[in-house]
Amino acid sequence: MDQMISKVSKFAPTNEFLLQGSIMENAHDVLLHRLRGLCDNSDSPFETFTDNEMIFSMKNTTITQALNLRVRHSLIEQDSWQVRYAGMAEMGDKNRPTMVRHVIDCSTSDNIVLFLNELGFRMDHEFVIKGFYFHKGRMKVTVSKIYKMNQPGNTENLEPFSTSSLVELSVVTQQSGGEGIAEDMKSFSEQLKPLVQLEKVDHRRLQNI
Amino acid sequence: MADNEVERLTQAISLTQKLRTSVTRVFSDLSDGYHISQGNEKASLNVLQKALLTVNDNYSDLEKLVPNLNSVNITAPNSALVGIDPVYDKTPIYSQITHAHKWTNKVHKLADYASAILSPNQLKRTHQGGQPLAIKRQRKTPHAHAIPPQGVDQCISALERLWSDMPITLSRPMGNCAVLQITLSRTLRALIVLRGLLIESVIVKAYSEDFLTPEGKVDLWSRSRYQVFNKVTDMVTAATLHFCHPQMPDLSLRSFLVWFNSYKTLFSAPCQKCGKHLQGAFPPVWRELRTATPQHDGCRQT
């Protein structure tokens, strides 16, 4: 079992490089067209996604930091449930252009919510995220809007958090791979420069707000 | 004006012909050789010189005439194409022709083999010939294979209402022929290709399998990956010949489906003859044509 874990962890994509930014409503379409030109499959129509994401956390009396797991399922395609563990993003120093964090992304059956509840996890919060995604080689870019659910469990009654959209550029690689990908991401983000600034965001400072 | 044109053209053509003859004469004389008699070399050279001068004169006449000619617009397309030099590398006409020729030869050869193999088989779905014309007029020509699509749709929807556990989906992925996808009560799935209302082919697969190609289109050919369903496919194909009546197509289709419905007990019913469920690791794959009772393949033959 331990050998299996070490084998899986060597080859599994668990390293994520991340850059985030935001764009206002009036420039949203311009950004979409520019991304369509820059990314792969520019002749096919925009690829959209609508997902419901729930964050579950488990607390313990001895362990101060709660363990968070994110469960995401698509509202368009049935039978696609994923659970994700995301570690804390490291900012690194000025030389590192992107944030790096340890992620484990796993597809599961549709009873994951029941399973986590029985395991002791409690749902902390949830939201619906709707947007477009593009990919260029290994890089994935999403432009999406986050919606608040007015009633828990009801994905119809939505209210957007704000009119701006979140733009994220991410690459997931294996533990050992990833040299040079940060520079590629940096040069890609330069091409989006006047429209949107993709940069490292310190998540720890956000939590203290 | 036009007459002048024509005149000048005819003149130009006759001058070109004259030029041609003189040039040909020079070369033929040169190749034949001159009969040189002693002391008469100069005479042969003179002959050559005269011939070359004629060539020159003809050429200059033609040159004088040409500037007065208008260029003619060739509007007749075929003759224009004569002047076009085809790029033989880019048009693969020759290779395509040889390929089509080989293919037709092969089709002929295989059709000959097929007819030689099939002709001893007495089971035919359509009966042709052998009857004098008088009697033929009394029979209706079978038209079951040529029923219009609306007729087929109506017939199938009427049949589907008869069984609650056998939903039938009709589609036309390849033009006019209807393709029915039948699900029989969580036991199996079948795909029937119809020509009009006559059954062309049947494929039976497991409940967990589907009839789609990797691209998502309807797959009419691939067989099941389980041996029992391949046996069932063979049995059902043999039965389609029994249930085929070109004169009463909807009755034949209905009786076939009634018989086929008995396969919902493929795994649960024991064989009628030996009483067991398994024979050589297979369940009873045959259903009696008249009574629809289950039998093993081996028990059927005894």
Next chain:
Amino acid sequence: MMGVVCVYAYNIPEGKSGQQVVDSLQKQMDIIGATKTGNFCVDCETYQSHPQNAQQRSIHILHNSEQPATCFSVLDSGTVLVSDMLFDLIMNTMTQAKSGREGFFQQRKGFKIESRGQRYELADFVIKIGSVSLMANFKGVLIEVEYCPSQVPGDCWNLMKEILQSIVGNTADTPPSYIKTKMDSLYTPADTINQYLEHFNAFRKTATPGQQNR
């Protein structure tokens, strides 16, 4: 291959060792005409929640070589989560000791159990003969028979009974207790895992049989 699976424990007669039983079963396979197609392994690892957690619960993580990219996680309540192999890693993070403290779950020592052996195929049947070992101690023999074309246990139980009786004898008079409740529903690989877990739990409770370890 999503067929209906029945798992039975083979009663080892007095005076015979596990190896002898497995050999005689393998000979039986050759007699009925099955062909050997490889090896298989079903293993189970158990984790228990930390005493400091609010509720005590155990979670079993099983793998089946028949579904090599899948990881099954079973809770005491019977809920089975079917996921990628990466779920192992998530479980690992939940158990890892961080900064000197214990994780949320602990691996229960001495509970790793597995059934390993040969896989045979006969027409549309898949038969597996596995010897069960708990931490390298031999515990018993498990026989698994799968009938691939069918997905409803109620339909094909009688059919499977015939072939099972020729292999395990009278133990196969009734369907396995887990299947009895599911005769009319569609069978899934998670049901196979539940059957194995039932047998593994039973084996964990028994003492090692008097015969030698393998």
